[in-house]
Amino acid sequence: MAKYSKEIDRKWQKKWEETNLYKFDENNLAKKLYVLEMFSYPSGSQLHAGHWFNYGPVDSWARMKRMQGYNIFQPMGFDAFGLPAENYAIKTGIHPKDSTEKNIVTMEQQLKQMGAMFNWDNEVVTCRPDYYKWTQWVFLKLYEKGLAYRKKAPVNWCPSCNTVLANEQVVDGTCERCGTEVTKKNLTQWFLKITDYADELLEKLDELDWPEKTKAMQKHWIGKSTGAEVTFKIVDSDLSFDVFTTRADTLFGVTYVVLAPENDLVDKITKPEYKKLVEEYKDKAKKQSDIERQSITREKTGVFTGSYAINPINGRKVPIWIGDYVLNTYGTGAVMAVPAHDERDFAFATKYNLPIERVIEGGSELPFVEYGKLVNSAEFNGLSSEEGKKAIVEKLEKNNLGKFKVNYRLRDWLVSRQRYWGAPIPIIHCDKCGTVPVPEEQLPVELPYNVEFAPDGKSPLAKCEDFINTTCPICGGPAHRDADTLDTFVCSSWYYLRYPDNKNSEKAFDTQIINKMLPVDKYVGGPEHACMHLLYARFITKALRDMGYLNFDEPFLSLTHQGLILGPDGLKMSKSKGNTISPDEYISKYGSDVFRMYLMFGFAYTEGGAWSDDGIKSIARFIERVERTIDSITDKIKNNSQTKSTIENAEKELNYWRHFAIKGVTEDADKLQFNTAIARLMEFINALSKYNNEKTINNEFVESVIEDFIKLIAPFAPHFAEEKWENLGKEYSVFNQSWPEFDAKALIKDEIEIAIQINGKIRARINIASNSSEDAIKDAAINNPDIKKQLEGKNIIKVIVIKGRLVNIVAK
Ligand code: ANZ
Ligand code: ZN
Numbered sequence: 184m185a186k187y188s189k190e191i192d193r194k195w196q197k198k199w200e201e202t203n204l205y206k207f208d209e210n211n212l213a214k215k216l217y218v219l220e221m222f223s224y225p226s227g228s229q230l231h232a233g234h235w236f237n238y239g240p241v242d243s244w245a246r247m248k249r250m251q252g253y254n255i256f257q258p259m260g261f262d263a264f265g266l267p268a269e270n271y272a273i274k275t276g277i278h279p280k281d282s283t284e285k286n287i288v289t290m291e292q293q294l295k296q297m298g299a300m301f302n303w304d305n306e307v308v309t310c311r312p313d314y315y316k317w318t319q320w321v322f323l324k325l326y327e328k329g330l331a332y333r334k335k336a337p338v339n340w341c342p343s344c345n346t347v348l349a350n351e352q353v354v355d356g357t358c359e360r361c362g363t364e365v366t367k368k369n370l371t372q373w374f375l376k377i378t379d380y381a382d383e384l385l386e387k388l389d390e391l392d393w394p395e396k397t398k399a400m401q402k403h404w405i406g407k408s409t410g411a412e413v414t415f416k417i418v419d420s421d422l423s424f425d426v427f428t429t430r431a432d433t434l435f436g437v438t439y440v441v442l443a444p445e446n447d448l449v450d451k452i453t454k455p456e457y458k459k460l461v462e463e464y465k466d467k468a469k470k471q472s473d474i475e476r477q478s479i480t481r482e483k484t485g486v487f488t489g490s491y492a493i494n495p496i497n498g499r500k501v502p503i504w505i506g507d508y509v510l511n512t513y514g515t516g517a518v519m520a521v522p523a524h525d526e527r528d529f530a531f532a533t534k535y536n537l538p539i540e541r542v543i544e545g546g547s548e549l550p551f552v553e554y555g556k557l558v559n560s561a562e563f564n565g566l567s568s569e570e571g572k573k574a575i576v577e578k579l580e581k582n583n584l585g586k587f588k589v590n591y592r593l594r595d596w597l598v599s600r601q602r603y604w605g606a607p608i609p610i611i612h613c614d615k616c617g618t619v620p621v622p623e624e625q626l627p628v629e630l631p632y633n634v635e636f637a638p639d640g641k642s643p644l645a646k647c648e649d650f651i652n653t654t655c656p657i658c659g660g661p662a663h664r665d666a667d668t669l670d671t672f673v674c675s676s677w678y679y680l681r682y683p684d685n686k687n688s689e690k691a692f693d694t695q696i697i698n699k700m701l702p703v704d705k706y707v708g709g710p711e712h713a714c715m716h717l718l719y720a721r722f723i724t725k726a727l728r729d730m731g732y733l734n735f736d737e738p739f740l741s742l743t744h745q746g747l748i749l750g751p752d753g754l755k756m757s758k759s760k761g762n763t764i765s766p767d768e769y770i771s772k773y774g775s776d777v778f779r780m781y782l783m784f785g786f787a788y789t790e791g792g793a794w795s796d797d798g799i800k801s802i803a804r805f806i807e808r809v810e811r812t813i814d815s816i817t818d819k820i821k822n823n824s825q826t827k828s829t830i831e832n833a834e835k836e837l838n839y840w841r842h843f844a845i846k847g848v849t850e851d852a853d854k855l856q857f858n859t860a861i862a863r864l865m866e867f868i869n870a871l872s873k874y875n876n877e878k879t880i881n882n883e884f885v886e887s888v889i890e891d892f893i894k895l896i897a898p899f900a901p902h903f904a905e906e907k908w909e910n911l912g913k914e915y916s917v918f919n920q921s922w923p924e925f926d927a928k929a930l931i932k933d934e935i936e937i938a939i940q941i942n943g944k945i946r947a948r949i950n951i952a953s954n955s956s957e958d959a960i961k962d963a964a965i966n967n968p969d970i971k972k973q974l975e976g977k978n979i980i981k982v983i984v985i986k987g988r989l990v991n992i993v994a995k
Contacts, residue, residue, distance in 0.1 A: 184814050184910050187806055187903045192775045195902045196298055204916055205300035207256045212699050216253040218245045219679055219739075221708030221716075222260045222307075225286035226267055230293035232748045232756065232764045232782075232794065233709075239779040240745070240788055240857055241707045242299035246898035247852050249300070250922040256700065258682040259294060259301040261287050263310035265671040266344060266360055269604040273637055279604040280632065283310055293767065298775050298901055305682045309674035315606040316627035317681065317691035318674050321723065322598075323609055323620050330376045330726055331598075333618065337445070337512075338597060340368040345640050347372060349597045349670060351404075351715040356472035365472065373599035373608060373667065377722045381405055381591040383736075384721055392741040394789075397713045404714040406592025411576045413519060413585040415440060415492040417452055418500060424448055424492075427514030427590055431579075432571035433521040434496045435560040436542035438532065441485060441504045441518050443511035444468040452503060454489025461486055461505060468507040476507045483508050483531040494519075495584035496575060497561065506531065514590050523549050543568065596719065598670045603636035603643040605668030613655035613662035622656050628664065642666035676719040679703055679738055680727075691732075698734045706739040709747075717742070743855055746791025748782070753793040764794050776900035777803045783857035783899060805865065806903060809896065812872045813907050816885055819875075821912070826882040833877050834884055838929045840870035841888050845925035848895050857899070864896055886911070891923045938989040939964045945989075946973055957984050964990040 185191060199205065207215075220238050223230075242257065249255045261283075268279035275282075287308060294301065307314050325331040339348040343363035347370060352359040377384075385405045388398045410429035417423060426440065442449055444465045453461045464486045468476070475481065485506030492503050508527055509518050522532035522539040529550040532539050545555035554568035563571050579585025599608060607628045609621040621628055631650045636643045644650050645666035655662035677691070683700040684692040717739070724738040749755060750762025757763065769778045781799040786792045819825060847863035871892065874880065889911060897904035897917045908917035931952040937960065939947045947969045951960060961982050964970060974994055981993040 184817070185906070187774055187776070187810055187906065189771055189774050191906050192296065192298060192770075192902045195905045196295060198905075198915070199298075202915075204918065205255070205257075205302065207302050207305075208254050211254045214252060214254045215700060216245070216248050216255050216705070217683075217700055217703045218248070218255060218257045219682075219703045219706045220257075220259070221706075221712070222262050222675070222678060223290065224265065224267065225261045225263050225283050225290055227271060227282065227286060228758065228763075229286065230290050230766060232766055235297065235766050235778065236748050236782050236786075236791065237708060237745050238294070238299055239297060240783050240855065241705070242297070242301075243779070243783065243857065243898040243901075244705070244852060244855060245300060246901060246918060247849075247922060249918060250894065250897070250920060252921065255300060256305075256683065257300050257302055258305040258307075258685075259299075259303070260307035260678060260682070261290070261309065262671060262675050262678070263287065263308050264315075264605045264668075264674055266346075266602065266604070269602055269636060270344075272604075278632070279636070280310070296767075296770060296775055297779070302682075305685050307678055307681050307685050309606075309671070309678065310604075312627045312629055313688070314681065315630075315674065318606045318669065318677070319609040319621070319626050319628060320623065320691050321677055321727070322669065322673065323623065323626075324730055324732075325375055325726060326610075326620055328726065328730060330379065331373060332376065333371060333373050335369060335371045336374075336597075337367045337369050338372055339365045340370075341365055344602075346601045347597060347599070349672070349715070350594050351596075351718075353472075356474045367469065372597050373665075374595040375598050375673075375722070377596045377719070378591060378593055380722050380725050381407070381593050382589075383725060384593075384718065387721075387737060391737060391739070393739075394710070394742065394744055397710060397717065397742065397744065400713040401718055404593060404718065406590075408590045408592070410588060410590065411572070411579075411585055412515065412588040413576075413579060414495055414583075415501075415517075415519070416495070417503070418491040418493060420452065420490075422448065422451060424517050425515045426517045426519045427588060428519055430521065430524065430568075430572070431575045431585070432554075432557060432563075432566075432568040433524045433542050434494065434519070434575055435557075435563070436521040436523050436540050437494050437499075437501055437519045438522060438538040438540060439502045439504055439520050440492050441506045441509050441520055441531070442488075443509040443516040444505045444507055445511040446505070446516045448517075449488065449505055452488055452490040457487060457489040461488060464505060464507075471507060473510055473512065476510060479526075481508075483527055483534065485531060485535070495579055495582070502537070504535075512594065513592070524552055526550055526552060596672075596722075598673050599665075599667035600670055601640065601642045601666075602668055603630075603634055605671060606630070606674060607644065607650075608665040608667050608669055610665040611653060611655060611662045612665060613658060613660060615660055616655055616657045616662075619655055619657055619662070625656070630668075642668070644668070672715055672719050675716055676723040677727075679720070680724075680733075694732055694734075697732075701733070702735050702737055703739045705741050705743070707743045707745060710744040744789060746786060746789050748786070748791050749793045751794050751796070769799060773799065773803045774806075774902070776903045777806055780806070780861065780899050784861040786858065788855045788857055805868075806900065808872070809868050810903075810907070812868055812875060813889060813892070814910070816871070816875055816880070816889055817907075817911055819880060820882050820886050820889075823882060825879045827879045828881070830881065830884065833874055834881055837870050837874045837885075837888060840867050841891055842925040842927075842929040843867075844895060845891065845923045846930065849922070849925070852898065861899060864892075864899070867892060867895070893917060894920055894923050935987060937964075937987075939967060939970055940989060940991040941970070941973060941994060943991060946970060953987070957986065960984050960986070960990060964992065 220241050245255050263283050268283050272279045339353050341358040343361045353365050411431045412425045414425050485504045488503045490503045491500045520528040522528040523541045542559045543555040544558050557563045557566045557571045609628045611619045634643050634647045651663045680692050684696050720738050727733045752762050781802040785798040844863040844867035848860045851860040893904050893907050904917050933953040934950045935953045938945045977994040979994050983991045
């Protein structure tokens with residue numbers, strides 16, 4: 184028998200492909216299981232340990248599910264547009280399309296060496312026109328619905344990548360891609376109106392089987408805040424402004440108000456003698472990021488505008504300041520300051536000597552930020568904060584000076600990019616007709632190949648005459664195309680909808696097919712996508728649902744994040760640190776199953792950890808040991824040399840470990856707890872090997888045990904198991920076998936006999952597990968059919984258990 188190696192991998196990969204073993208059965212949708220792993224970016228560094236950790240173990244899970252009778256759909260593709268390929272192109276001169284397509288070929292090959300059950304017929308590659316045609320279609324549908332719009336706005340700008348970034352792509356004030364500090368620029372950009380779905384995106388989170396941490400992150404990112412908007416009129420002026428507050432109960436304590444420096448009102452109300460200071464302050468504020476401005480520890484600063492506003496609840500005149508701790512992008516860009524009950528306002532008031540007036544009772548010191556009873560608040564005195572909020576806003580409402588209001592931290596999603604390597608935005612700008620969507624029959628708007636893509640802050644496509652000049656679909660006059668491309672997150676926001684119907688040339692997808700195939704049953708990928716991809720995809724699903732293209736609410740019902748595999752030094756793998764692990768080398772040395780199994784045994788799946796060469800060596804030895812044991816027993820069975828006919832203690836012992844493993848592997852692997860599942864297989868092989876040392880073995884029995892062992896190890900070592908299955912003379916393929924079921928009786932290791940007495944006389948004897956609890960023994964005794972009969976018409980007064988020996992039932 185051939186020893187397990189990469190040749191065995193190749194043999195079975197070939198056979199699986201030839202026999203189309205993993206083909207999804209479109210006629211058995213009742214048992215469909217859509218298993219999805221986040222598709223990868225086709226980068227030059229190719230398939231790394233992180234990809235493997237995402238795909239290998241999930242494939243093992245899916246294999247077990249297949250053997251349990253599920254019809255598995257497990258597609259794979261490439262998220263192929265985006266900055267890395269373009270930045271690489273700028274460095275090397277190699278066109279992004281060429282480098283990307285080349286990387287895809289390599290990565291496809293590497294993925295095939297993994298031996299996963301990927302449905303390659305359903306592959307999608309987002310940078311190819313047959314895919315991005317439909318990305319453009321999605322954009323146009325959103326546009327039709329008013330969910331895509333263009334506006335001039337201060338946007339995040341990365342001076343190094345030379346492009347705008349979505350809020351989600353700014354991490355601690357720096358560019359997510361390159362780490363450069365992000366600045367603000369006023370630009371006309373395309374946005375998707377994700378905020379229309381803020382409430383549903385929040386509410387539906389509770390129904391999802393997702394990691395709690397990820398749900399909490401989305402919740403925080405959406406940032407629902409319930410409060411009120413209160414209108415302040417400006418003294419000696421027709422102007423007014425609203426503030427957003429979550430503490431309307433403190434309205435009587437307002438001693439000044441603060442506008443964001445960028446608030447449009449500032450220029451209109453600033454008195455001439457304050458202009459200079461205000462302008463200087465505005466300039467300084469512009470250079471600060473929102474994150475810095477919100478920092479709790481940072482000193483609160485501001486300047487007075489010279490104007491006053493009227494508190495609508497008591498008519499009091501309060502000064503209007505500007506201060507950079509107020510963000511123009513949140514609420515109304517203005518706050519009412521209550522220094523007695525808010526930390527920031529307190530610091531500000533103390534610094535600038537503004538009055539501080541308590542309106543909530545409680546605490547000995549100010550600021551007192553908790554809820555309490557209202558004081559110094561006229562007719563509202565004595566109300567609780569909750570009651571006060573309601574009563575005060577209701578009164579304001581009557582006078583048209585306020586209303587209840589819910590605010591969200593979530594902003595609309597900025598999707599236009601001034602870069603080359605992305606899907607062109609399917610919009611035409613006509614001097615006469617304005618913004619005109621490209622008619623569907625003219626899609627795709629193809630991305631031209633010959634473009635000067637070095638970034639200079641303008642869209643590369645703007646410089647491509649052939650592309651940019653076109654005719655207006657409405658008036659036929661000269662017009663130009665939108666020169667921006669779509670953020671790659673738009674491409675990945677709907678790819679799971681394309682997989683099941685990826686060859687459809689008429690539509691993005693067939694609604695009927697998709698409604699049957701989705702939602703995705705299990706989604707696995709990195710946690711870094713919590714507030715980007717995972718939020719965008721939910722939004723797009725909901726928007727398409729509301730247009731009638733889908734009938735489900737959520738794309739991913741169950742989500743798991745795999746952990747991170749670190750370098751042997753415990754640090755994040757990176758080329759510059761020289762601590763990367765190249766899967767290919769290990770696979771060619773040990774075979775792909777050893778690599779896969781080490782990943783599953785060496786780490787808790789959701790945690791990951793540091794790579795260890797010793798760890799993979801020990802898995803290689805484990806596979807060798809399994810192979811020796813199985814081969815030896817297989818030989819004995821084939822030669823039919825020795826066999827006994829009875830089931831004795833040795834068989835019982837082995838049978839115990841067999842069923843103990845079936846139970847453990849099934850339950851643990853189902854929860855993606857592969858390390859403990861594999862530990863059960865190790866115990867099982869120990870028992871098999873011990874049994875193999877018996878003088879004579881029961882051939883028939885041990886054959887059935889080996890069959891179960893091979894089935895159990897098959898998801899984790901698919902090539903190896905297929906080979907052993909064949910060696911045993913079984914019919915191809917082990918993956919067409921059904922998953923073993925455990926026998927609870929076999930798990931009762933030792934049974935003992937117990938006598939059951941009624942009023943001191945033995946009436947029956949039962950066999951029961953030696954480790955049974957007192958209650959279990961009682962139950963068994965009372966429910967024994969013979970005893971039941973004899974107890975008929977009697978009342979049980981007492982049951983005495985003498986553990987390990989007898990039960991005495993006292994009855995009358
Ligand atoms: C008066 C007040 C009194 C407030 C008090 C708090 C405590 P969340 O929960 O995050 O929504 N605020 C409103 N708009 C702001 C902006 N654009 N920039 C900075 N701060 C802003 O926070 C709402 C509270 O944050 C609001 O309630 C407002 O201050 C402030 F004792 O109004 B509060
Ligand atoms: Zn026109």
